[in-house]
Amino acid sequence: MLRLIRTSRPLQLWANLSSAILLFTLTLSCTTIELVSRYDASTDERVTELHKVVSRHFRQLKHADSDSCARSEFDAFYSDAADTLDSLIVRNRARPKNTLTVDSLNLLQDSLQKLEALHAQKSRGTCLLPEEIEQLKSAFDTSFSAILKLELAKKRGEGN
Amino acid sequence: MKLKASSLAKDMLAAAKGPLQDDWPQIRDYASAEFRKLALSIVMIERLYLQEKLTKTEAKLHLRIQKNASQTVLLTVQGLGLLTVERSINAALKVVRDSVNSALGFALL
Numbered sequence: 001m002l003r004l005i006r007t008s009r010p011l012q013l014w015a016n017l018s019s020a021i022l023l024f025t026l027t028l029s030c031t032t033i034e035l036v037s038r039y040d041a042s043t044d045e046r047v048t049e050l051h052k053v054v055s056r057h058f059r060q061l062k063h064a065d066s067d068s069c070a071r072s073e074f075d076a077f078y079s080d081a082a083d084t085l086d087s088l089i090v091r092n093r094a095r096p097k098n099t100l101t102v103d104s105l106n107l108l109q110d111s112l113q114k115l116e117a118l119h120a121q122k123s124r125g126t127c128l129l130p131e132e133i134e135q136l137k138s139a140f141d142t143s144f145s146a147i148l149k150l151e152l153a154k155k156r157g158e159g160n
Numbered sequence: 161m162k163l164k165a166s167s168l169a170k171d172m173l174a175a176a177k178g179p180l181q182d183d184w185p186q187i188r189d190y191a192s193a194e195f196r197k198l199a200l201s202i203v204m205i206e207r208l209y210l211q212e213k214l215t216k217t218e219a220k221l222h223l224r225i226q227k228n229a230s231q232t233v234l235l236t237v238q239g240l241g242l243l244t245v246e247r248s249i250n251a252a253l254k255v256v257r258d259s260v261n262s263a264l265g266f267a268l269l
Contacts, residue, residue: 033250111225118222118225131204131213139226
């Protein structure tokens, strides 16, 4: 039994070393490694389009009077934006090594829900203040810009 | 054997350092600019709350949206960092491939 143990250890070491050499050689023979998913043109276009829609929403809020600024006047915006984001999240979840973009889109979805809640908080005849709209637009611009910056960086210098 | 471990290691390090040195200042500048904007927004929200133009609930919702924007910037910084590391690793791997193939006289890797 002891002889078996003595002979199996060198064999185990040889097996480990061979595996390590094989793995190293295979790694070197790979063309490139990727730590982040590749660029997705559809995500780029749809996020850009959604940003336009959200910007338009803030512009409308800024010019709305007390009769037309209520949350109920903007049903279409909130439901369409929610649907677009749902679809973007599903698409990006399906792509490998794409957690960062999925997490960013989830944060954007949360922000949109909070915007809707904030809008609904205003009592009848009270609109979002211009100063509020300015800060909200700035935050959403930052979010969109960050998502797009990462997506464009995934091009990795190709076709920029 | 033409390959020397010390020269190969030195060449790999030089290749890997390039992307890290080039990219970090841009990533840092981007993050700085965005966090400065977000900080100003948070101060403005606090001011509106203290002026009683916002309720506590409204202020919390505003701050949540600003916090989400901050986190998104951090996620992007993380992603840009990963892409930089990826470029560094690939640059070092290229040095190894080119050196090995050149030493051997044929494309082993």
